[in-house]
Amino acid sequence: MMHPGHQLSYAMWAMVALVLVLVALRLYTRIWIVKFVGAEDYMYAWTGAFFLCFAVFIQISVQYGLGQNFWKLSIDESSNAIFWTYVANSFAITGNAMAKLSMGLFLLRVVQVRWHKTVLWVAVVVTAATSIALTIMLWNQTTPIRASWDPLRTPGTWNLRIQPMSVGLGVWSSICDFFFAIFPWVFTQSLPIPRREKFMLAGGMSLGIIAGACGITRTVVLSRLNVFNYTLNFVPYFAWAGAEIAVAMVCLGIPTLRPLYLKTRGFAGAYSSHGQNSHANELPRFVMYERKTSYLPPPAHDSKFSFSFSQRRTEDNVTKPAPVRQMKSRNDSLEDIISNYQDRDAGVIWIKKEVRVQKDVVEWPLRS
Incomplete structure (x- = not known):
């Protein structure tokens, strides 16, 4: 034995x-x-x-x-x-x-x-x-x-x-x-x-x-x-x-x-958009319309996307964002879920009489 x-x-x-x-x-x-x-x-x-x-x-x-x-x-x-x-x-x-x-x-x-x-x-x-x-x-x-x-x-x-x-x-x-x-x-x-x-x-x-x-x-x-x-x-x-x-x-x-x-299971490219974007390969884009103001609004904090605004004005008095070139892929791990819900307002731009925000989408290839 x-x-x-x-x-x-x-x-x-x-x-x-x-x-x-x-x-x-x-x-x-x-x-x-x-x-x-x-x-x-x-x-x-x-x-x-x-x-x-x-x-x-x-x-x-x-x-x-x-x-x-x-x-x-x-x-x-x-x-x-x-x-x-x-x-x-x-x-x-x-x-x-x-x-x-x-x-x-x-x-x-x-x-x-x-x-x-x-x-x-x-x-x-x-x-x-x-x-x-x-x-x-x-x-x-x-x-x-x-x-x-x-x-x-x-x-x-x-x-x-x-x-x-x-x-x-x-x-x-x-x-x-x-x-x-x-x-x-x-x-x-x-x-x-x-x-x-x-x-x-x-x-x-x-x-x-x-x-x-x-x-x-x-x-x-x-x-x-x-x-x-x-x-x-x-x-x-x-x-x-x-x-x-x-x-x-x-x-x-x-x-x-x-x-x-x-x-x-085929969900490796999941982004933490919380239902704001129905397509996994679309990156939200924001366009800022300037009203009667002589100064830019305070920069918004966002933990998911990076924004680059040009200072050129068009005839429509619209400031257009420069094309977004890069995005970091995030996967649905435990800490991602927690941090996303803790900072669920991090991607919101708050408007105080100066501007309004319009959301648009642009095609963006996912990284594996």
Whole structure:
């Protein structure tokens, strides 16, 4: 019968394959379809790399004896097995925090209310600080340091108990998972969009509640472990630690693949016009008619199109716009939908007695 160490390594590599596929698909979507890569995308990719390192070092530890009875291993085997689990656990702690930071950075880019940003920054900073602190404490449990993974040959003094602190971080990690899952329901309620789209946006970003459930399970398992048979008893902890990161990566990756899904369905060239333009290949054009005024109206802010007005007047006292030469293609990703509805008035020119605006369209080829 396969011993627990081999079961753990097979499960790890299956999760690594899934995570790396999601990382590749997300980067492809952001680089080639959306044509924008944010800080949260880099953080997501680094999380995938850290998870790969976690699986590699777990595999090395299994080769030395992780998953077997500590008291049946040689001193060299048990020492090396514990040491490489320390290395793996460092990547697990950091990778878990990076997954949450990826979600936090995404939300910080789309929320507008000050207290929303403040709460998100607190969650991001506390998560990063506690993860760094726990990683440092993991490697400084004893004096000398080697005594923590080679206790049978290296006498030393234990400076702290890492297990209760790990349980505390696990509790905070689960709280963050649930917070990032619930928070989208708070700020999307203020968006002036149909209820169906609110459910779609908030639901897509709330899959992290599954990662929170894995975090709770990992924390409960860790609180009940007996450290005196480390190489055998800690296998479930590492399994749930890997599962928590993998599930978080799935929950973070799937919502961002919407543009890729639209491309496969033939909607890759969607523009965020919100029904103002019935043809996807038509670019709105505005013509300004000047009334009795000796000055130009204040420039209008528009986040979707660029306008260039010439200063020549025709016989009809009309100022005609110069031809628009370029337009940036936007795809229907989650942040696009949110930002479009938050700035839904950004493309409106407000008129105060001086001018009136007429909308026309000009043919414009879509870019793939």
